[in-house]
Structures are given as C-alpha cells and as structure tokens.
Amino acid sequence: EDKVVQSPLSLVVHEGDTVTLNCSYEVTNFRSLLWYKQEKKAPTFLFMLTSSGIEKKSGRLSSILDKKELSSILNITATQTGDSAIYLCAALTGGGNKLTFGTGTQLKVEL
Amino acid sequence: GAVVSQHPSWVICKSGTSVKIECRSLDFQATTMFWYRQFPKQSLMLMATSNEGSKATYEQGVEKDKFLINHASLTLSTLTVTSAHPEDSSFYICSAALGQPYEQYFGPGTRLTVT
Numbered sequence: 001e002d003k004v005v006q007s008p009l010s011l012v013v014h015e016g017d018t019v020t021l022n023c024s025y026e027v028t029n030f031r032s033l034l035w036y037k038q039e040k041k042a043p044t045f046l047f048m049l050t051s052s053g054i055e056k057k058s059g060r061l062s063s064i065l066d067k068k069e070l071s072s073i074l075n076i077t078a079t080q081t082g083d084s085a086i087y088l089c090a091a092l093t094g095g096g097n098k099l100t101f102g103t104g105t106q107l108k109v110e111l
Numbered sequence: 112g113a114v115v116s117q118h119p120s121w122v123i124c125k126s127g128t129s130v131k132i133e134c135r136s137l138d139f140q141a142t143t144m145f146w147y148r149q150f151p152k153q154s155l156m157l158m159a160t161s162n163e164g165s166k167a168t169y170e171q172g173v174e175k176d177k178f179l180i181n182h183a184s185l186t187l188s189t190l191t192v193t194s195a196h197p198e199d200s201s202f203y204i205c206s207a208a209l210g211q212p213y214e215q216y217f218g219p220g221t222r223l224t225v226t
Contacts, residue, residue, distance in 0.1 A: 004154075042115075042204060042217035043155070088154060099145075099215065101154040 002027040004091050006102035014110055017079050021105045023089035024071040032092040033065050033072045034099065039085045046074070048092075079109045114138055115207050117218035124195055124225055131191045132221045134205030140185035141207035145215060146178075149202040161188045195225040 003026045013019055025033065032050040036043035047056045049065035049072060056063050060079075065072045076083055086106050090099040114137040124130050134144055142163050147155040159169045159180050167180035179191040188207075192199055202222050206215040 041219040044217070045215075090155075098157060098160070099155075100157070101147075103154045106152075 002091065002093060002098075002100040004089060004100050004102035006087075006089055006105050008105060009103065010106035010108070012108045012110060013079055015080055017109075018075065018077045019079060019107065021074040021076075021087050021089075021107070022071065023073070023102055024069075025089075025091045025100075025102075026070065027091045027093045027100060029094045030067075030070075030091060031094075034090045034092060035063055035072070035074050036088040036090065037085045038088055038104070043088055046087075076107075079107075081109050081111065083107060084109045113209055113216045115205065115216045115218040117203075117205055117221050119221060120219065121222040122224070124223070126196055126225055127194055129191055129193045130195055130223060131189055132203055132205075132223075134188045134190070134207070134218050136186045136207040136209075136216070139207070139209050141188075141209065142185060143208040144182060144188040145206045145208070146180060146188075146190050147204045147206070149204060149220075155204060158190075192223065195223070197225045199223065200225045 005024050007022045032048050034048045035046040047063045052067035060077045063074045086104040088104045090101045116135045118133045144161045146158045149155050158173045159167045161167045161180045161182040163182045163185050169175045182188040202220050204220040206217045
C-alpha cells in the first residue's frame with residue numbers, strides 16, 4: 001500500500017523564523033513529489049519535484065527531492081503570519097494519475 | 112485561469128437521503144476529475160478518478176454504489192452520496208486535471224453533515 005508520511009504533524013513558530021517540513025514516501029511506480037498549501041479550503045499547488053537534488057524555489061519557499069532517501073523537504077524562510085496553513089505533500093504514482101497525500105503539517109506562525 | 116468550483120459549499124442532510132455535489136472547471140476543459148475526501152485533521156484520500164464519458168475508477172474500499180460519480184461533460188463531474196449516514200459526514204474536494212494528471216486544480220470543497 002502506498003504511504004506518504006509528513007513530519008512534524010504541527011508546529012508553531014514566530015515570524016521571521018525558518019522552518020523545514022519533511023515528507024517521506026513509500027510508493028510503487030513513483031513519478032513525482034508535489035507540495036501543496038491548504039489554508040481554509042482547497043489546496044493550492046506549490047512545487048512539483050521529479051529529479052533528485054534539484055532545488056525548486058519560489059520566493060521564500062524552496063523544496064528539494066532526495067530519491068535515494070525517498071524524501072523531500074520544504075523550507076520556508078523569514079516566515080510570516082500568512083504562511084500559516086496546512087502543508088501537504090503528495091506522491092504522484094503509476095501512470096501519473098494518482099496522488100497519494102501525506103497527513104500534512106499544520107504550521108502556525110505567530111507574531 | 113484554471114478555476115474549479117464546487118456546489119454546494121456545505122450541506123446538511125438527514126440520514127437515508129441522497130446528496131449531489133457538483134464540480135465544475137470554469138475556464139478549461141478537464142478530461143479527468145478526481146474526488147477526494149478529507150476527515151478533520153487528516154489528509155486528502157482519493158476516492159475515485161472520473162473520466163469524461165466513461166465509468167469512474169474507484170479506489171480500494173470506496174463503495175461505488177454508495178458514491179455515484181457521473182462525468183457527463185468536459186467541465187462537469189458530480190458525486191452523489193446515496194443513502195447518507197452520519198459516518199459519511201466529511202469534507203469532499205474535487206480536482207480537475209488540466210492536461211497532465213499532475214496539473215490538478217482543486218475546488219473549494221463541500222462540507223457534508225449527515226444528521
């Protein structure tokens with residue numbers, strides 16, 4: 001059974017802190033690893049990682065995939081209260097049709 | 112662009128009744144739509160993959176006779192929860208794939224409460 005695990009489950013930080021969110025996966029026919037941000041409702045797409053060791057960056061967010069370790073991290077620097085959300089990672093598998101989501105990391109950024 | 116809507120946003124129904132949830136891609140055509148279920152503090156669980164004009168593919172453990180999916184057009188998929196029970200209360204989210212399946216755009220979700 002495909003499995004995606006995220007850690008920590010939740011964390012609280014102060015504005016300006018840097019956070020690292022972890023995602024590990026055990027799936028068959030792995031294709032890519034995706035990160036999403038879920039605030040109140042629908043998840044919004046952040047990154048898709050297919051190749052190991054290549055960092056993807058968008059503003060204060062960056063992510064990298066380690067296919068040897070079957071894991072990925074999402075870094076957020078200089079956190080802001082607007083970064084408060086649930087961050088989901090998902091493994092895209094098989095023919096590219098299926099996303100298996102992790103349980104998410106709930107991030108809260110306080111003033 | 113790439114906006115997906117769901118209707119209704121929330122619904123309360125009585126046990127034994129059926130509820131239909133619509134998922135629409137507003138500004139693009141989606142050959143594939145996905146239905147997810149999310150319990151509180153848990154992740155999204157894929158229920159089924161819906162392809163326009165063909166039968167949906169259900170994930171293991173999802174009752175296809177209980178969760179009826181119809182993908183009648185390239186912009187509309189519906190999920191009908193039949194004979195709803197309190198344990199069906201959940202947050203249902205759809206997504207529509209633009210081109211490649213990994214380009215999934217999520218709808219805002221529907222909160223279903225069965226009393």
